[in-house]
Amino acid sequence: MPEFIADFFRQLAEDHPRWNFIFFYEPVEIQRVLSGIGVTLQLSIVCLILSVVIGIIGAWLQGSPIKWLRNIVQGYIQFFRNTPPVVQLLFFYFALGQFTPTYSPDGWLEIPWISNVGWAIISLSFFAGAFNVEIFRAGIESVPDSTKEAAEALGYSRMKSYIYIILPLAFRVSLPALNNNLVNLVKTTTQAIAIAVPELLYQCVTIWNNYPSAQYPAMLFLFVFYIGLVGLIVMGMNRWERQLKIPGYGV
Amino acid sequence: MMSWTEDQPMVSIKDVHKSFGDLEVLKGVSMDIMKGQVICIIGPSGSGKSTLIRCVNALNDIQQGSILVEGQEVNDPDLDKLELRKKVGMVFQQYNLFPHKTALQNVMMAPIQVLKQDKAEIEKQAYELLKKVRLEGKENSYPGELSGGQQQRVAIARSLAMNPDIMLFDEVTAALDPETVKEVLVTIKQLAEEGMTCILVTHEMGFAREVADMIYFTDRGVIVESGPPATFFDEAKDPRTKEFLSQIL
Numbered sequence: 001m002p003e004f005i006a007d008f009f010r011q012l013a014e015d016h017p018r019w020n021f022i023f024f025y026e027p028v029e030i031q032r033v034l035s036g037i038g039v040t041l042q043l044s045i046v047c048l049i050l051s052v053v054i055g056i057i058g059a060w061l062q063g064s065p066i067k068w069l070r071n072i073v074q075g076y077i078q079f080f081r082n083t084p085p086v087v088q089l090l091f092f093y094f095a096l097g098q099f100t101p102t103y104s105p106d107g108w109l110e111i112p113w114i115s116n117v118g119w120a121i122i123s124l125s126f127f128a129g130a131f132n133v134e135i136f137r138a139g140i141e142s143v144p145d146s147t148k149e150a151a152e153a154l155g156y157s158r159m160k161s162y163i164y165i166i167l168p169l170a171f172r173v174s175l176p177a178l179n180n181n182l183v184n185l186v187k188t189t190t191q192a193i194a195i196a197v198p199e200l201l202y203q204c205v206t207i208w209n210n211y212p213s214a215q216y217p218a219m220l221f222l223f224v225f226y227i228g229l230v231g232l233i234v235m236g237m238n239r240w241e242r243q244l245k246i247p248g249y250g251v
Numbered sequence: 252m253m254s255w256t257e258d259q260p261m262v263s264i265k266d267v268h269k270s271f272g273d274l275e276v277l278k279g280v281s282m283d284i285m286k287g288q289v290i291c292i293i294g295p296s297g298s299g300k301s302t303l304i305r306c307v308n309a310l311n312d313i314q315q316g317s318i319l320v321e322g323q324e325v326n327d328p329d330l331d332k333l334e335l336r337k338k339v340g341m342v343f344q345q346y347n348l349f350p351h352k353t354a355l356q357n358v359m360m361a362p363i364q365v366l367k368q369d370k371a372e373i374e375k376q377a378y379e380l381l382k383k384v385r386l387e388g389k390e391n392s393y394p395g396e397l398s399g400g401q402q403q404r405v406a407i408a409r410s411l412a413m414n415p416d417i418m419l420f421d422e423v424t425a426a427l428d429p430e431t432v433k434e435v436l437v438t439i440k441q442l443a444e445e446g447m448t449c450i451l452v453t454h455e456m457g458f459a460r461e462v463a464d465m466i467y468f469t470d471r472g473v474i475v476e477s478g479p480p481a482t483f484f485d486e487a488k489d490p491r492t493k494e495f496l497s498q499i500l
Contacts, residue, residue, distance in 0.1 A: 150347035150406075153308055154361040154413060155336040164364055168351050248395020249350045 013213070020213035023221070029207055029214075036203030037225070043120060043189045043199055044229075048182055050125035055132025055178075059170075060162055062137055073133065080130035085123070086191045092123040093195040120192040128185040135177045139170030172244050179237040183230050200225065255322030261286045261417060261448050262307060267316035269302055276302050278472035279316070284465075286416075289449045291459035294469035295495060300452045303469070304419045307450065308339040321416065333365070340410030341419040344426050346402040348394040354381060354405045355390040358412045366413070373412070380408040384438050400431025404438055411442075418442065420451040456499055460484055468492045 006025035013020040023029040061073045080088065093116055102110040114122070143166050151161035190201040204222055208215040260283035269277035276299040284290050292300045305311040307318060309325050309332055318325040320338055348357050358377040362368045381390055384404035394402050403423055410418060420439060424432040436458050443449055443462050453459055459466055459480065466483040468476045468491075476483070476492045487493050 144347075146343060146345050146347045147349065149310060150341075150343060150349070152332075153310060153336060153339075153341040153343075154409070155333045155365040156361070157333070160364060164360065165349055169349075172351070246351050246395060247393045248397075249393065 017213055019217055020211060021217040021221075022211050022214045023204075023207055023218065029211075032203045032207060033200070033221075036198060036200035039117070039198050040189055040200040040229075043117070043124070043192060043197070044186045046121050047124045047128060047185055047189065050121070051128035051132050051182075051185060052178070054125060054129030055136045056167065058129065058133030059136035059140055062133065063140065063158075063162075076126075077130045077133055080127050081134075085127045085188050086194050088127055089120060089123045089191060089194050093119040116192075116195045116197050120189070120195060120197045124185065124188060124192070127188065128181060131181045131184075132178065135174050135181060136167075136170060138177070139172075139174035140166055142173045143169045172241075172246070175237065175241045175244070179234065179241075182237070183233060186230060186233060187226065255319075257286050259322070260284055260319070261288075261321055262450070263317075263319040264303075264307070265317045265319075267303070267306060267313050267318060269299070269306060269311060269313045276472050277306070277313070280469070280472070280474055281316075282467060282474065282477070284417075284448060284450060286448055287446045288464045289443045289462050290451065290465050290467065291463040292450070292452045292467045292469060293454065293456070293459060293495075294475075297471075298469045299472045300469050301421050304341075304421055304450050304452055307417075307419060308341055309335055310341075337366070337413060338416045339419060340413055340415035340417070341421065342403070342406050342410055342423050344422040346394070346399070346406045346426075348402055348405055348409070350394050353391045353393055354386060354397065354408075357394070357405055358409045361409065362412050377408070377412060380411055381405070383411075383441075384408045385434070398431060399427045400434045403427065403431075403435045407435075407438055407442075417448045417450065420449065420453070422452050422454065424453070424455060454499070456484070456496075468495065470495070 009021040009024040013022065013025075023033040058073050058076070061069050064070055097112060097114065097116075097119060100112045100114045102112045104110055147169070148161060148166060151165045156165065189199060192199055193202045193205065196202065201222065204218040208218045262282075262284040264280060264282045267277050267280045268275065280299070280303055282290070292303065294300050302311055306313050307320065307325065309330060313326050316326065320335060323335060323338075324330070325335060348354075349360065352360060355374075355377055358380055359370070359373050362373045362376075363370055378390065381387065384407055386401060386404055386408070389397060389401060389405075394405065397405065406423075407418075423439070424435050427435065432455070436455065439449065439451070440458075440462050451459070451463075461480075463480050465477060466480055467474050468483070468487075468489075470491050476487060476489045483492075484496065487496055
């Protein structure tokens with residue numbers, strides 16, 4: 001942080017005590033915010049990727065000829081779509097967390113194999129993944145049967161035609177809806193605060209608990225940060241959408 | 252299964268029955284196609300002609316009867332579909348190209364992804380095939396940028412890239428405007444002259460008369476009449492055939 005910015009905020013806090021942007025000039029608090037941003041980005045990116053993978057696999061299983069497999073996917077979607085994500089986080093961490101094996105590096109501490117960050121990643125990925133399955137399924141249904149038939153006639157197996165033909169087309173159709181869901185996912189990462197994952201919201205709450213004068217500034221910062229982060233994602237996704245556009249094709 | 256030799260029919264269809272639910276669309280159809288023959292199947296819509304050729308490469312299953320393709324039984328739950336589809340190429344009414352790939356990629360995809368052929372080699376072959384269907388210069392166009400007739404010729408090249416022994420054409424000119432019909436027919440005719448075994452479902456009577464070795468007229472799930480074009484068109488015996496021909500010619 002350049003010195004003159006720190007000086008500006010230090011002066012601001014002196015002149016207007018309710019606008020104490022302490023996390024812009026106090027090194028300890030700067031560090032807190034930076035590490036919070038780091039965890040939020042890590043959580044967002046990992047969950048984003050995993051949820052898309054879950055969506056792709058789930059949508060493929062949903063088209064399976066085996067009924068019980070389809071039922072499992074359906075059950076999974078119903079569970080994760082119809083329950084609040086914060087309840088899922090609590091359930092994964094407190095209920096399932098009890099059963100995870102632990103290890104002890106020093107002979108004293110018992111550390112579970114899956115940390116709270118790990119559970120947040122698992123829980124949020126499955127949460128967003130459930131929506132992604134439905135999003136991709138809609139995309140797959142938009143691929144005409146005649147196109148699938150052409151692939152079949154050329155000797156493509158179900159798996160190969162999914163990978164090389166159906167998915168690339170379905171993905172393009174799904175992008176706008178996927179875009180929305182991923183934005184939601186990034187915002188939902190703040191709910192990991194419920195299991196004490198030290199992401200940005202957690203760090204900001206800690207700051208304003210220590211310095212009540214930093215409460216408004218921290219909230220303002222949160223809003224600005226998330227507007228920026230989501231804005232970036234939307235921009236990136238829109239650009240990707242344009243790049244994937246097929247010349248002369250409706251989608 | 253005994254091994255197939257060239258003096259036996261390449262495709263042998265025997266007493267094929269096919270139903271969609273309660274609706275029986277094929278009610279005992281039989282025909283033999285020898286290597287190098289060009290067969291045209293004509294008939295009113297709903298008569299089961301498209302269904303019949305879709306059964307030949309197992310896109311539709313059949314309930315009864317037998318279809319042998321080079322000695323391989325298609326009506327078999329353990330059918331090796333890939334093996335069958337390597338032998339039988341198919342071109343559809345709506346072209347059904349893969350819209351996210353260029354013309355060249357459309358031709359190259361299946362040989363690379365399904366047959367695992369060498370990319371450099373198949374690329375050379377794909378250029379030649381596109382040249383053969385007179386689409387030089389269109390290699391890097393996407394299907395959406397091509398006219399219907401051009402797309403259909405890409406589809407033909409795509410099928411040929413699999414190096415099939417038999418080609419099925421399912422009303423391939425029905426979706427085209429009259430001017431472009433010809434460019435597709437010329438391509439098919441060229442194939443036929445090179446000795447490709449072809450089964451065509453078509454409404455192009457002039458074309459059928461010109462290229463076909465045998466014409467089959469189907470109506471309501473059965474073959475009503477068949478014969479070489481000269482006798483078929485000029486000396487049709489069955490009243491249903493006569494009525495159909497009088498409407499269409």
